[in-house]
Amino acid sequence: xxxxxxxxxxxxxxxxxxxxxxxxxxxxxxxxxxxxxxxxxxxxxxxxxxxxxxxxxxxxxxxxxxxxxxxxxxxxxxxxxxxxxxxxxxxxxxxxxxxxxxxxxxxxx
Amino acid sequence: xxxxxxxxxxxxxxxxxxxxxxxxxxxxxxxxxxxxxxxxxxxxxxxxxxxxxxxxxxxxxxxxxxxxxxxxxxxxxxxxxxxxxxxxxxxxxxxxxxxxxxxxxxxxxxxxxxxxxxxxx
Numbered sequence: 001x002x003x004x005x006x007x008x009x010x011x012x013x014x015x016x017x018x019x020x021x022x023x024x025x026x027x028x029x030x031x032x033x034x035x036x037x038x039x040x041x042x043x044x045x046x047x048x049x050x051x052x053x054x055x056x057x058x059x060x061x062x063x064x065x066x067x068x069x070x071x072x073x074x075x076x077x078x079x080x081x082x083x084x085x086x087x088x089x090x091x092x093x094x095x096x097x098x099x100x101x102x103x104x105x106x107x108x109x
Numbered sequence: 110x111x112x113x114x115x116x117x118x119x120x121x122x123x124x125x126x127x128x129x130x131x132x133x134x135x136x137x138x139x140x141x142x143x144x145x146x147x148x149x150x151x152x153x154x155x156x157x158x159x160x161x162x163x164x165x166x167x168x169x170x171x172x173x174x175x176x177x178x179x180x181x182x183x184x185x186x187x188x189x190x191x192x193x194x195x196x197x198x199x200x201x202x203x204x205x206x207x208x209x210x211x212x213x214x215x216x217x218x219x220x221x222x223x224x225x226x227x228x229x230x
Binding site: 086090100102 | 124142144146148153155156159166170171204209211212213214215216217218220221222223
């Protein structure tokens with residue numbers, strides 16, 4: 001089955017830009033979606049279809065993808081951005097299944 | 110506004126069964142696919158199951174195939190997850206999620222509050 005690989009953790013000081021990567025075979029050729037997950041809360045969709053943002057999500061959150069890597073970029077990081085972030089694709093080649101990356105813990109220093 | 114309110118869950122012994130429910134409001138329920146996603150303690154998100162808008166299509170993660178059944182009642186705006194032959198490794202917070210389709214891909218734009226299923230002897 002399709003595997004998505006994320007770094008376990010990233011960190012940045014308030015105001016800095018952080019990038020969270022998601023590696024997968026030819027991930028640049030398919031829609032990638034990103035979720036923010038805080039402890040005890042439901043996940044929140046922050047980017048869909050590689051770079052689109054749902055209403056209410058700040059422009060500080062942006063996405064890109066090329067080749068074997070998708071990236072979530074958070075500009076001007078704030079304390080409230082501290083959370084786990086998960087990338088997700090939909091596998092439809094063999095059977096229809098959702099696939100999540102292992103998640104990346106963002107720590108705001 | 111879209112709301113997904115979950116019920117069910119709790120503590121259950123290995124091998125027993127449990128049913129989760131998810132009540133939807135704020136959107137045309139019968140027009141959207143729905144999913145279940147779980148998160149085991151200290152672990153990442155794991156997609157569990159999918160049901161199409163009319164219930165005609167279903168799919169499951171390999172880890173639950175043959176044990177879990179997803180269903181929906183469009184007259185009640187609800188989806189269900191029947192979990193049989195529960196295992197210790199099924200212990201997790203379970204979320205229902207509304208699915209949106211883009212090309213050949215689904216993503217999840219609204220989520221329930223989550224409900225804990227704890228499988229323990």
